[in-house]
Amino acid sequence: MKKLGFGLMRLPLANDDFSHPDKAQLCDMVDLFLAKGFPYFDTAWFYHNGQSEAAVKECLVERYPRSAFLLADKMPLVLIRKESELEEYFSAQLARCGVDYFDYYLIHDMGGNRRKAAEDTHVFAFLSEKKKAGLVKQIGFSFHDTADVLDGILTEHPEVDFVQIQLNYLDWENDTIQSRKCYETAKKHGKPVIVMEPVKGGTLANIPQEAENLFRTYHPDLSVASWAIRFAASHENVMLVLSGMSTLEQVKDNLSYMENFSPFTGEEYGLVQKAAEIINGSIAIPCTECAYCINKCPKDIAIPKYFALYNADMRELGTKAWTAQTMLYRHFSEQFGKASDCIGCGQCETMCPQHIHIREWLKKVAARFEGTL
Structure with a gap:
């Protein structure tokens, strides 16, 4: 084979x-x-x-x-x-x-x-x-x-x-x-x-x-x-x-x-x-976008999408006043729960094959993107 x-x-x-x-x-x-x-x-x-x-x-x-x-x-x-x-x-x-x-x-x-x-x-x-x-x-x-x-x-x-x-x-x-x-x-x-x-x-x-x-x-x-x-x-x-x-x-x-x-x-x-x-040296969150976490999220937070945006945004020049990731986050948050909507239940982390501390990263995602919402 x-x-x-x-x-x-x-x-x-x-x-x-x-x-x-x-x-x-x-x-x-x-x-x-x-x-x-x-x-x-x-x-x-x-x-x-x-x-x-x-x-x-x-x-x-x-x-x-x-x-x-x-x-x-x-x-x-x-x-x-x-x-x-x-x-x-x-x-x-x-x-x-x-x-x-x-x-x-x-x-x-x-x-x-x-x-x-x-x-x-x-x-x-x-x-x-x-x-x-x-x-x-x-x-x-x-x-x-x-x-x-x-x-x-x-x-x-x-x-x-x-x-x-x-x-x-x-x-x-x-x-x-x-x-x-x-x-x-x-x-x-x-x-x-x-x-x-x-x-x-x-x-x-x-x-x-x-x-x-x-x-x-x-x-x-x-x-x-x-x-x-x-x-x-x-x-x-x-x-x-x-x-x-x-x-x-x-x-x-x-x-x-x-x-x-x-x-x-x-x-x-x-x-x-x-x-x-x-x-x-360039990746912040080692998410593979398997989406297992979404099945357990009671707030319907688009976790993999937000993590991908965060990783991409972290590679942008710090001097940029606006990034495409910020716009995409705005669009996604209109369809799904925002990162700040996380209630800390931890169900997503029980499903994550990468053992990511999802709740802590969602706080960082919210801090990075939600100031302009």
Whole structure:
């Protein structure tokens, strides 16, 4: 299997509405992806407010024979309150996707409190039975936590076939995300790795000019994003790198260097290390815009949008009297709750894969943008 997978978390949108993927454009993207020999598609219950699975059914499943693609989905463990609900959600996902089985099926986010929930609901045993019945071909879990926690789970559950972790050159040595340590832990247990967030939600496609110049000088014809995806794919125990593609142009770019993939050289590893040092010095909030936090916000605060604006604004010259980010914040605050509307409940932080102190950052966002509202 080629090392690039289609992540269906950041699809093109119709009328800029997160709940309404642009299915016409998605069909074109799916067609090209499959035509170039890339069969892997990854969705989940939560993506696009529950509409990603429906988009998969319409744009992929109903248009191609089942043998033409590999489909991955995930058990939304955070929603499960009792063991009997596992069957309800699994059956619902088969129906939502329009398939009789999943090629790859994961427990969604086995970090934090989800580990206890997994044991209480016996979800590993449940998935093992589905595998025996042929309803799942490979079982695994996605993971956002520390390497020692991952080591514990893999020690207790050697029956899993693979793990899905966040891995990119910016987080490779990050003490919170621990990309390298988690990768090495999976390798120690003999579990192939599927990579998520290789471009860190687009962060590594829009890097400071100084870092971009490093890449352009070495490979003038390769996109900035290609460095992030090739870095992840170059590790020997990585079986697949997921890319959340939002446009046909992004699909074409990814295919241009992954169709005949060339692993990193030693010099290239050195360049991304230098780039990471530059980027880390310019990013204020390490948000990947996964939007999990929004699902739990009682005030409907557009947290990822505000964090992206804040990061962009922090890169602006301090002498500027007005920035485009200020205008955008004004527009967003008319549709959603303002940063200052935060009541400090902390529900967003329980959902954040990046372990961001969201409440504290919202105070800084409010201080930066709301003086002109």
